[in-house]
Amino acid sequence: MENISVVLFWVALVLYLLSAVGYFFYFAFRQNAVGTVGTFLAVVGVLSHLGSIATRWIAAGHSPIANMYEYTSLLAVLLMVSYLIFEFFTKSKVFGGLATGSAFIFMGLARLFYAEPTPLMPALKSYWLELHVFTMVISSGILGVGFIFAVLYVLKQRREERSRPRPVKEAKARPAIAGGAVAAYAGDSPGFLGRLPAADALDHLSYRTIAFGFPLWTLGVIAGAIWAEQAWGRYWGWDPKETWSLITWLVYAGYLHARVTAGWRGRPAAWLATLGFAALLFTFYAVNLWISGLHSYA
């Protein structure tokens, strides 16, 4: 079972990579057939990935969310499933390369954390495990998407800024002066950025996504606190993981206040969203790798 799980994991990893290549190729050359292949590969990759998680579940005898490998793998599959749902409903492959590419990176990250499936340690035997971990995974996925929108906003905004003041005539004359690369960037061929929604819309999308993820993150932290009270005898103990989840929460709370109360928009807000996501990654990975505490599970 364990071996099947590993093989299926590798299959998914490779398929995500191929699918990402397909999506990017589709962007570069507008080959619809290649885009379809990208989607197909992504779907097969997700099926294989789900198979890997299911066999791991059987091998470990508990829901596979007990260590960093399992958590990161789950994050990748959630990302892919939500992306495919998005593509199915919007019929848009704009975010395809980005989604499959990130899924591929997360799969690589998961592999770094790989640990043999083991039975649950007594402290984790609780229905709170599912409640707490799933909420944390889902909310971090959503907040991560908010971060991606913020990055896309910055890219798109820079491009809009550069192409706006130039008269049409000049833009047309440029390829002759600076070559095709500039033309591809400046808007003669829209490329990836050209197909994205307008910068303002991306900015708003980033905010909406973070505003949606924040209550879930709060719920995850609260579920963790209640579980800690059940298992360890206190709802809060300044364990490094707890503290960092609070710091992440504070940064996102700051972001929401900056937007809603102080009216921040655009680039400063995007920086704050980036800071929030950095804190989130620190909470999930750095705390486990560098700081020992009660949350140090393989």
Add this chain to the structure above:
Amino acid sequence: MRTALIILLIGAVASILGTLLPQAPQNPAGVQGFFQQWPTMAAVFQVLGFFDVYGSWWFQVLLLLLFASLLSCLLPRTKAIIRRLFAPRPSATERFLANLKNSDRFETPLPAEEVLERAGRLLRAHRFSVTPPNGQPHQLCAEKGRYREIGGLFFHWSLLILLVGVVYGKSVGFDGSGNIIEGDTFIEGHLGYANITEGKFFGERHRGFAFKLNDFTATYHPSGMPEDFISDVTVTDNGKVVAQQKIRVNGKLVYKGIKFYQSSYGWAPRVRVARANKVLVDAPIIFFGKAEGASGVVKIPQADVGIETWFLPDLREDQSGVFGGSPYLKNPYLLMRVYKGDLRSSMPQNVYQLDTSQMQLVGQGSLKLNESTTLPGTDLTVSFPEIKEWSGFQIAYDPGIPIVYFAFTLAMIGLIITFYISHRRAWVMVFPNGRKSELLVGGIAETNKQAFELEFAKLVGLMREKVGGKVA
């Protein structure tokens, strides 16, 4: 508001500090190590409270300031929001509606009353609450998500309540631990605890009931990883058995508000040391370490002898020496290093450690369960008649928990209202014109404006169809 945010920011930075430096309550050994490595810096940090950030006076001052600043901005805001909620709906002027981004104007062959009636029905069908505003007969005010502002109020109040719950629980409660050997009884009182931190206002109101560990069982997976550990306990109060329960991790016992959590366990070999026929020591001793091999000390002050011992439940041997094979009692052995000299018993010391600075190693030996032997290098006999286990409990009394959980609930309700509900308002104004009339519709949303634009367009489309065009 701004002050509160700045305090939160300082708190966040302080919290980061607390995760990067070793903290005395969680990791005293780490603090000791820091002192050895960087003595000067450590001394400065000690004064600044950096080794106990979350318990330092300035962190508490920060919390107090946060409390004050939250309260000072919440009170007037709460008042204002409540007043607004109960105030009559504001009416709109023609200019205001015409200038809204979401606005539409059309004629209808219906009389004004009929138009208002139909428009109201339509808006209600789309879950708007519809009221005629004050003194404006030819106007409708429709609203959805009117209570959204309460969300923010709930959320910020919940922070305040959370703070109250935390401080209340910490100051009238306590947090302690106790290690109990099988068969022993723990009396709930200050002296019974191995460690205890009592709140300033706890006032020594211990309950005095008896908590007996009848039996302890640990089971393991084939890999040696613990599968479960369970304490079978009986609680007796005033001579009456009031609770009998198995405590396990994630399964606590609560009696009179005091909670017992399973937190650790280990071996407790009973060691008997005698000189001729006089028994000097005979008691189970708490050993720390792994289940496959744990260590402990036996002190015999009457003979100036101390023994460092290791207990292996499943002793095995290969070319490199002896080692603990499994956590099961298959081949239980005690290994001993015997020291003679000054135990320094007059000095403050840890009962679980042997200070061998004034002692000399006089012999080594091993002892199987149920056997006895001469203690190497001495005139004493040592026997190992029984092996028991001990169970470690986290014992806490925190009456602030209901308040804290109430705050959690309120925070979630507040956040859901704030971020998943949007406040949308629409007005319908009718200008009678003989038997016909003219209609002006306008709408506004403070959040999620794009979604509202679509909703408004759909509403106006329906209104044109049902109110505007054909007469039924």
